Amino acid sequence: MLPLAVMSDELTAIISEIRYDIRSIQDDVNICRETHFNSRANALDFIDLHIIDRINALLPDAPDAELQKLKQGAEKAKHRLEETDRHLFMRLREQIRRGGYTEESFKAMIRKYLGEDLSPPNKVGYDTLDLFINGLLFHRHLPEETIEREPEMVFYQQTPARIILELAERARLMPDDVFFDIGSGLGQVPILVNLLTGAKTIGVEYEPAYYSYATACASRLNLTDVTFINTLAQKGDYTEGAVFFMYTPFEGTMMQQMLEVLKKESLKRTIRIFTYGPCSPIIARQSWLRCVNGPAEDTYILYEFKSRDGNTPTIAPISGTN
Structure with missing residues (x-):
């Protein structure tokens, strides 16, 4: 154990450093300008991980009044930044409610707050774009699951926002196209695809709490062109569907059953399926589909599949007699 004098010197140095970090954020005159969303996101992350967590780690061993005061200052700075974002998202949601965005102006609005490079190549995981979209679309506490998942159902995981932007860009949805998100969770994909394309979108979700939230x-x-259906995906009605998306909602037999449902739809018309995650290599093995953009081996790439031309039912020859 370090001598008390050494510990006191180290604590004094740490307090000085933390005080400087808090003051730097407080004195930043630009950080609360609405358009500086990235700066606020970085500052909020820094406050949580490098200031408040650091203070909490010190407090049990050094219950210093100055540390308590610094923690209050950090929490006050954090609240100020969060309030800026809250007011920003309230204003943007009201603009959406009034129909104030076209598809192009909605994209321009996102770039205004996040910058031009919304879909960097070789990106994995989540980033500030996800924070922005979450704040814009989801303004209530996330719900708890209310029913037990089937064994082959995959736990809910949010689709990275950059993947949805890429999906909306590549899908090239026409006015009469209907987009289905199979396993839609909290509704992020159908809502965002609708805002980005203007197309009618439908989410199919098994968990009632997620369905209600979405x-x-x-x-x-x-x-009004975004709807959700609370049902087992394999029992859904997909007669309207032209484009489908799956972020690996299930595996095994359930996935094969879902693919059989979509295969039947492909006998009536050409359909496209976009995939992300571990389901892509599975879907790539379907003979009635062809992958438009590669071998579909990477779970962190969005893949597009198209039903093959001539995928029409055949009538088996009659053999024998009754």
């Missing part, structure tokens, strides 16, 4: 989010944004 429906409420779309309703609050006054998005």
Whole structure:
């Protein structure tokens, strides 16, 4: 154990460093300008990880009054930044509710706050774009699951926002196209695809709490062309569907059953399926589909599949007699 005098010197140095970090954030005159979202996101992350967590780690061994005061200052700075974002998202949601964005102006709005490079190559995981989209679309506490998942169902994981932007860009949805998100969770993909393309979108979700949450989010944004269906995906009605998306909602037999449902739809018309995650290599093995952009081996790449031309039912020859 270090001598008390050494510990005191180290603590004094740490307090001085933390005080400097807090003051730097407080004195930044630009950070609370609405357009500086990236700077606020970085500052909030820094406050949590490098200031508040650091203070909390010190307090049990050094219950110093100055540390308590610094923690209050850090929490006050954090609240100020969060309030800026809260007011920003309230204003943007109201603009959406009033129908104030076209597809192009909605994209321009995102770039205004996040910059031009929204889909960097070889990116894995989540980033500030996800923080922005979450703040814009989801303004309530996330719900708890209410029913037990089937064994082959995959736990809910949010699709990275940059993947949804790429999906909306590449899907080239026409006015009459209907987009389905199979395993839509909290509704982020159908809502965002609708805002980015203007197309009618439908989310299919098994968990009632997620379905209710997604429906409420779309309703609050006054998005009449975004709907959700609370059912087992394999039992859904996909007769309207032209484009489908799956972020590996299930595996095994359930995935094969879902693919059989979509294969039947492909006998009536050409369909496209976009995939992300571990389901891509599985879907690439389907003979009635061809992958448009590669071998579909990378779980962190968005893949597009198209049903093969001539994928029409055949009538088996009659053999024998009754």
